[in-house]
Structures are given as structure tokens and as C-alpha cells.
Amino acid sequence: MNSFSATLINIFIGIVILWLIVLVISLISLSRRKDMLKPIKVIWAAAIFFAPVVGLIFYLIYGTRNNRRGIKRY
DSSP states (O other), X not given: OOHXXXXXXXXXXXXXXXXXXXXXXXXXXXXXXXSSOHHHHHHHHXXXXXXXXXXXXXXXXXXXXXXXXTOOOO
């Protein structure tokens, strides 16, 4: 394996680790929300889990919007 391949593999591993961290933080944030009904949480979790790229991006953009409107987070 040459150094270019090793560099690409290291970059890929770094991206995967970063992605997993964001995924776990999003799922924890989702589970702690008090302003959502449980079925809605399950739908968001399924979207994040089964369509990780699209689901996570939509949750980060639209799912957290209510928290910015003055709802106190714990």
C-alpha cells in the first residue's frame, strides 16, 4: 500500500468517526426532547437510522428548529 492509499484510508476513517459522533449526539438530543411526542421521535430516529445522510441532515435543519424559538433545553 502506498502512502496515497494510506492517506485516503485515514481520511475516510476520520470522516466515518466524525459522522458517528454527530449521529450519536443527534440521537441523544432527540431522545431528550420533551416537546415531541414519542411517535414523532421514533419517526425521526428511523429517518436518521435508515437514511443516515438525508435523515440526519433533515433532523439537524428542521428537527432542532423548535429549540431555537425559546423552548428551554435540559
